[in-house]
Amino acid sequence: MSRLRAALTPAEWRRLGGLGAIVFAATVMRLPETNFHRVSLDLAGMGRTAILLLRSPAFIGFALCGACTSASWFTFIAAAPQLLAQALGEPPSTYGLMILLPMAAYMLGNAAAARFALRFGSLALVVCGRALAFVAAIAMALWWLAAGLDLWVLFVPIALSSIGDGLSQPSAMAAGLSIYPRLAGTASGVMGFTQMIIAALGTYLVGLLPYDSAFGTIIVIGSFITLGLVFGIFAVRRPVSGTLPITAAAPAAADGS
Numbered sequence: 001m002s003r004l005r006a007a008l009t010p011a012e013w014r015r016l017g018g019l020g021a022i023v024f025a026a027t028v029m030r031l032p033e034t035n036f037h038r039v040s041l042d043l044a045g046m047g048r049t050a051i052l053l054l055r056s057p058a059f060i061g062f063a064l065c066g067a068c069t070s071a072s073w074f075t076f077i078a079a080a081p082q083l084l085a086q087a088l089g090e091p092p093s094t095y096g097l098m099i100l101l102p103m104a105a106y107m108l109g110n111a112a113a114a115r116f117a118l119r120f121g122s123l124a125l126v127v128c129g130r131a132l133a134f135v136a137a138i139a140m141a142l143w144w145l146a147a148g149l150d151l152w153v154l155f156v157p158i159a160l161s162s163i164g165d166g167l168s169q170p171s172a173m174a175a176g177l178s179i180y181p182r183l184a185g186t187a188s189g190v191m192g193f194t195q196m197i198i199a200a201l202g203t204y205l206v207g208l209l210p211y212d213s214a215f216g217t218i219i220v221i222g223s224f225i226t227l228g229l230v231f232g233i234f235a236v237r238r239p240v241s242g243t244l245p246i247t248a249a250a251p252a253a254a255d256g257s
Contacts, residue, residue, distance in 0.1 A: 049186045053179075061235025062176035063191045065126065068228035069169050070195040071202035072133070072221050076102075076158055078203040079220075082211040087149055098155045105159040109166020122171035123236045129168025130229040136161035137222040149214045161225060168232065175235070198224075 053059050077099070084090040084098075113125055120128075140157035147153060176191055177184045202224055209216030 046186065049183050050190055053183060053187055053190055056179055056238075058235050058238035059176055059179050059187065061231045061238060062126075062172045062179075063194045064198075065130065065228050065231040065235055066169055066172040066176070066191055067194040067198035068224045068231060069130070069133070069165050069172070071199045072137075072161065072224035072228065073102075073165060074199040075202040075206050075217070075221050075224060076154075079206045079209075079211070079217040080154060083149070083154065083214055083217060084151070086211040087213065088151070090151070094151070098151060101155050102159045102162040105162040106166040109163040110170065111166075112163070113167050113170050117171065117174075122175045125171035126168045126175060126232045127229075127236055129164040129166070129171065130225075130232040132164030132167065133161040133225045134164075134229045136164065137218075137225040141218050141222060144214055144218060154214070158221075168228075172232065172235075 080099070081092070081095045084095050085092070109129065113129075117125060136157045139160070140153065143153045143157065173188075173191060177187050180187060202220060206217055206220050209220070
């Protein structure tokens, strides 16, 4: 955060704040309410449903799997621009061009998830996606040790990891929501909150590391990817207590993350 404050002038902060206020006002005025069966706010009931979800080992596993997946990506996009600028001396346009590679790879993973979910089921896609990302993390570390830091060391492995993210992220979300189908709204909120809080932790950690070497970034990204695989396997092996079977992730694949 201190680096961000130093990078932006007061005028830029005012412009960002003004744009944010405009977006917020437009959202309030123009985005209609989609819930036509509104009920009074019940904080106690919300707490009870959240506790019920958190008592499910399978739900916790899927939530943490998705959170670690998001954290690995957010950590990368937080660290990569600084690595390119300070360690490699590249202009900002280089990052803008290279980031298209993992973004396209994520879309490819999402398309594969939509295509193969009915055939293999969401549980298989969770494990396969996280295993592919783990292979990519190992490849990034070995490539960096063998050849040093360059553009391809960063972006080719992360593109491979993004294919795994596209496979596993919607599948993990679909699997987590299907554990208690009647609590899907609360489950979605808990999983989304977990993703954001873990991703924030990852970007904070990588912000503390020096940018003259990729060592810290590779360790943080690799750790989150490894944890995502561990939590994914844990969740898949847990008994599911919901009323619907965990099968296809095709509807969720259109949403992504």
